[in-house]
Amino acid sequence: MITRDLQAIHQIVTVFEKSKIQSDNLLDTLPFVFSVIDQNGQILRGNQDTAALFNLGFENLIGKSFYSFFREENLDTFVAHFDRVKMGEIEHAQFDLSIHDHAGNERTFVWDLSPFKGVRSARMTLFKIVGRDVTEFRKQVAQSTSIAKEMEVTKAIQTMLLPKEAQTVSSQFKLATYYQPAEQVGGDWWWYDETDPSSPLLLLADVSGHGVGAAMVTAILGASYHMIKQLTQGLQGEAKVQKIFEMIHLNLIETSGHDNWVCLSAVQVLRDQNQIVYWNAGGLPLFIKRKEGKLDILRQVSRPLVSSPVELKPVRAPLLSGDQFFLFSDGVIDFEDLDGATFNLNKLKRIFESYQHSPIQLTLDHVIKTLTALQKPGSPVNDDRTLVGMEVIEQNSINA
Amino acid sequence: MSGTTARPQSLLDFIRFCKEASVSTLKDYTHIESVHEMLPSSDSIILGHWMPVIIISSAVMQITFKTHLMTMDGKIFSASSFKKNPEEMSSQQVLDFFKEYCNMVGGKIKWLLEFNQIASGISLPILLRGFDEVFFSHQETPYLFSDKWKITSNTASLTCSILIELQDKTLWKRLNLNYEVSADQSEVTFL
Numbered sequence: 020m021i022t023r024d025l026q027a028i029h030q031i032v033t034v035f036e037k038s039k040i041q042s043d044n045l046l047d048t049l050p051f052v053f054s055v056i057d058q059n060g061q062i063l064r065g066n067q068d069t070a071a072l073f074n075l076g077f078e079n080l081i082g083k084s085f086y087s088f089f090r091e092e093n094l095d096t097f098v099a100h101f102d103r104v105k106m107g108e109i110e111h112a113q114f115d116l117s118i119h120d121h122a123g124n125e126r127t128f129v130w131d132l133s134p135f136k137g138v139r140s141a142r143m144t145l146f147k148i149v150g151r152d153v154t155e156f157r158k159q160v161a162q163s164t165s166i167a168k169e170m171e172v173t174k175a176i177q178t179m180l181l182p183k184e185a186q187t188v189s190s191q192f193k194l195a196t197y198y199q200p201a202e203q204v205g206g207d208w209w210w211y212d213e214t215d216p217s218s219p220l221l222l223l224a225d226v227s228g229h230g231v232g233a234a235m236v237t238a239i240l241g242a243s244y245h246m247i248k249q250l251t252q253g254l255q256g257e258a259k260v261q262k263i264f265e266m267i268h269l270n271l272i273e274t275s276g277h278d279n280w281v282c283l284s285a286v287q288v289l290r291d292q293n294q295i296v297y298w299n300a301g302g303l304p305l306f307i308k309r310k311e312g313k314l315d316i317l318r319q320v321s322r323p324l325v326s327s328p329v330e331l332k333p334v335r336a337p338l339l340s341g342d343q344f345f346l347f348s349d350g351v352i353d354f355e356d357l358d359g360a361t362f363n364l365n366k367l368k369r370i371f372e373s374y375q376h377s378p379i380q381l382t383l384d385h386v387i388k389t390l391t392a393l394q395k396p397g398s399p400v401n402d403d404r405t406l407v408g409m410e411v412i413e414q415n416s417i418n419a
Numbered sequence: 420m421s422g423t424t425a426r427p428q429s430l431l432d433f434i435r436f437c438k439e440a441s442v443s444t445l446k447d448y449t450h451i452e453s454v455h456e457m458l459p460s461s462d463s464i465i466l467g468h469w470m471p472v473i474i475i476s477s478a479v480m481q482i483t484f485k486t487h488l489m490t491m492d493g494k495i496f497s498a499s500s501f502k503k504n505p506e507e508m509s510s511q512q513v514l515d516f517f518k519e520y521c522n523m524v525g526g527k528i529k530w531l532l533e534f535n536q537i538a539s540g541i542s543l544p545i546l547l548r549g550f551d552e553v554f555f556s557h558q559e560t561p562y563l564f565s566d567k568w569k570i571t572s573n574t575a576s577l578t579c580s581i582l583i584e585l586q587d588k589t590l591w592k593r594l595n596l597n598y599e600v601s602a603d604q605s606e607v608t609f610l
Contacts, residue, residue: 025540028542029542029543032542032543032545033543035545036545036546039545039546039547040546043548055550055553057464061463063464063465063550063553064465064548064550077468078468078489078490078491081465081467081468081549082461082463082465137554138553138554143464143553143557145553
């Protein structure tokens with residue numbers, strides 16, 4: 020009977036020993052600095068990360084002073100925190116403090132210092148230290164902060180290059196726009212120009228890609244347009260727009276190379292001819308929502324600027340009072356809808372058709388609201404989304 | 420030696436037996452002639468990275484015998500038993516050797532108790548970390564005594580310690596252990 024009891028006890032001891040070895044191995048390989056120190060800062064137990072940091076053999080950590088890991092200028096800070104824990108002023112101290120590793124590299128650590136409980140002797144007070152190396156994390160945060168600041172500047176510059184008013188009412192037109200970059204800054208640009216009252220111009224550009232790179236190209240594009248507008252002051256009608264497209268194309272290649280293609284569309288209103296001219300280099304079709312509710316679509320297949328020499332084939336269409344026309348970037352239709360399918364032009368057409376006889380701002384609001392509702396929840400917005408529309412004011416109809 | 424009060428002679432004799440048993444066992448099994456006992460050189464609680472432990476328990480007292488060592492010292496001590504150079508020894512071989520060493524010393528302590536008609540049981544040796552020493556009591560009382568001593572050779576050293584817990588604090592006054600028999604009783608060959 021006693022023999023069987025002894026066998027049982029021996030089995031328990033064997034299991035206990037295995038369990039103990041596993042626990043110790045876990046502590047040894049914790050992926051951060053871990054040590055137990057006495058009141059004088061002497062290490063009683065460490066782990067492999069602690070030993071590696073100071074290029075010590077694992078077993079040689081025993082008896083080493085934890086103080087020796089800090090340079091003089093930081094040791095006082097460590098001791099001050101340690102004293103507060105020792106005196107029982109605080110249950111645990113958490114603080115940032117740099118150390119220098121065995122190679123002399125400065126590393127930033129977040130330290131957590133607290134009493135080590137469970138010691139048998141009441142006279143013996145021990146403390147445990149956990150240190151997490153946050154050097155790389157802090158660098159990344161600093162870089163992110165710096166990038167965020169730069170993004171703010173980029174965003175401010177980009178905002179300067181877009182019209183200040185999203186809704187404009189001139190003597191001839193009402194203007195409504197929606198502009199939503201996929202990131203903080205975007206690769207879409209639009210402009211409304213009524214400098215020449217005889218042929219106002221609405222432009223929309225979509226630079227390939229999005230984010231900072233695309234935003235930089237839109238900045239070049241915006242700046243180019245305003246410069247080219249001055250240079251083409253002497254030209255009239257369609258010749259002027261043709262020249263603007265060509266010069267923007269050349270200027271983009273000159274300044275930013277061939278990496279970023281630019282889809283540029285424009286609608287030129289010819290007041291005296293009661294027509295509009297649709298110019299397109301790689302952009303999406305023009306939607307014309309007629310006053311009576313019919314939707315006309317002007318298509319003109321062409322290559323984006325920068326990708327190939329400019330070959331424009333402007334398309335003309337009549338423009339009646341009360342008509343609305345819309346330019347939009349591909350971000351408007353480039354998303355996954357509720358059915359998991361990619362949205363497309365036909366679906367967008369149906370949205371426009373479903374909302375007839377409305378002022379332009381209401382039409383645009385309806386389209387955006389419907390697009391948002393149709394987007395699959397949680398699916399990302401992949402591209403910058405811009406929708407600009409104009410409506411001919413009825414009382415000043417250019418159509419007699 | 421630990422303690423703040425004078426220890427009875429029978430206790431001192433018992434501890435002396437344990438020390439001699441630990442030294443002679445190590446000398447026999449390592450075949451290192453220079454092995455001898457020294458006073459401990461450190462007041463630190465943690466005396467080594469490893470701590471094999473064995474417990475001898477009887478109705479009147481419980482004895483915990485511990486060996487505190489670093490791996491490198493263990494390799495030097497144990498290598499000759501395996502007919503190897505220290506650098507050829509694996510950590511596992513070293514730890515097995517010292518668990519068996521504890522078993523041998525514990526066996527001698529048990530033998531002494533049995534020789535004096537004190538029935539006792541002995542545990543399996545168990546391997547702990549040196550740090551686990553903090554979980555043992557160190558405060559000497561009329562029921563609790565501890566001692567430690569260093570064993571060195573020309574090239575390596577380790578520390579042994581003993582913790583004696585009495586069931587009856589008057590035991591040492593009544594106990595008169597006969598330990599005239601040599602502690603050097605047995606021999607083990609490690610393969």
